[in-house]
Amino acid sequence: MVMDLPGATLLPGLIDSHVHATLRGGTSLSNGPQELSDVAAGNLRCAAQAGITTVRDCGSPGDSMIRLRDTATTGLPHCLVAGPSLTPPRGHAHSVGREVVGVRGLREAVHDLAKANVDWIKVIGCGGGTPGTDPLVSTYTADELRAVVETARAHGLPVTVHALNADTISLGLDAGVRHFEHGWLYQPGSTLAHGATLERLAATGVVICPTIWATAHRVPLLRRRLRDSPSDSQARADLDDALRRTDAVIRSVGDCYAAGVRLIAGTDAGWRDVGFGDLVDELLLLQRCGLSAVDALASATQVAADALGVGARRGRIAPGYTADLIAVAGDPTVDLEVLRRVQLTIIRGRSLDQSRQHHRQDT
CATH class of the missing domain: 3.20.20.140 (Metal-dependent hydrolases)
Structure with a gap:
């Protein structure tokens, strides 16, 4: 495969180390394992579109995520699963x-x-x-x-x-x-x-x-609510609470980082309104905790892969590693925001477009 992507940066695929793939807004459907797996597959496709090529599912009912991990290979991120x-x-x-x-x-x-x-x-x-x-x-x-x-x-x-x-x-x-x-x-x-x-x-x-975004994601939602209804006193109180809790989390994570504690990036996607493409928001919050852009990137690539036990195969671009790659428009070591502009995602050696075509041929 030869592709010309001028101005792009090639990176290892991103790792979201904390998701709940069967959840929608913090609740899980209860119509059986197949429906749960279908919900999870849809959520993980959103993650893949955002350049996430590996996830760790940190809690889903029954064997729903085990089934998905063992049967789905086309166009979906690799899954590490904890079960319930x-x-x-x-x-x-x-x-x-x-x-x-x-x-x-x-x-x-x-x-x-x-x-x-x-x-x-x-x-x-x-x-x-x-x-x-x-x-x-x-x-x-x-x-x-x-x-x-x-x-x-x-x-x-x-x-x-x-x-x-x-x-x-x-x-x-x-x-x-x-x-x-x-x-x-x-x-x-x-x-x-x-x-x-x-x-x-x-x-x-x-x-x-640390899943900082699991708390901080409420802040922009509540600010939008207040813009629409400036006299909403409950929204104002909720926003003050969300800001206070977010500040406490950032202080905690910042102290851990300054003390030398290893941090890996995870969103808690599926919990409440946290989305499966929100990993960049977590990385930006890690910057607020004191991490450089390079260290924040490592928390979602090399450091995460090592911490999750898959560092011999993922998290780096090197001979012998799984071909999980993304290309983004710009240099994320200068500005993490460019990670929102994913131009190419390759999982297991196949680009997402190839994977979708392969999936249609199989079905």
Whole structure:
């Protein structure tokens, strides 16, 4: 294949390290695994159009994403899947998770997920945006998290923990967890100490996928709402809250980066209004946290690939690597905004146009 793209920059395909491919606005359809897989395929096509060639799905019901990962190769990103997240009864994300209690229950759940051939184990370590849950309250003890880590290790599986406060992160570190989703040390209204936890994060070689956009995406939505209805007092209050929470997350992630914690880019796409083509917004927020454009790019390419365990095949342009490539109009090391102008996406050696043609021939 020879293509002439003057002024373009060729890059490794982007990696979104935190998505929920079966979700639409934070809810999952319930009409069976085939419909879930169809929804996921549509969402992932949007991701591919945005230059994303690999995703890690961090929680979907049943075997929906396992089925999609194992059967879909044409025109869709590579998928690393966690299957259903492990969460307490009525815990955060219980609608797309597996409700589990106690050491024994958690060990059994990890065994079952390993048999189902997941790539990751995802644990909900505290509450979140699910009504009735509290992001400041941890859901599992260090012993319970340790049972997950030990059982997963026996199956050769990495573990990541949903953590929105310093206490949950500390419990995870006690249990041997080395990957955290969100990993926010600060929450509005929290009185938890965080200094010692930050030092431990830096010393332990932890990877955090901060998903800043999962909070910050509300800001432009609410600003548009206020422009349309300037007297909407609820929108004003919601915007103030979103700005306060976004500032807290940016401060947390910035402190982690300054301390040397490894960061990888993920959007939380599928949750609420977060889109599957929003990865550039996350990278721009990482810049606000202190990362250079080059480091932000690495968080969605080389650094992400290494952290997710696929660095021997993806995340770089080099002989022997999978042909996952994008071309963008301009130089993203100068301006990350040019990543919105994707001129070419190649996944598994096929451009998206070729993939669509190949798919039509197969069907």
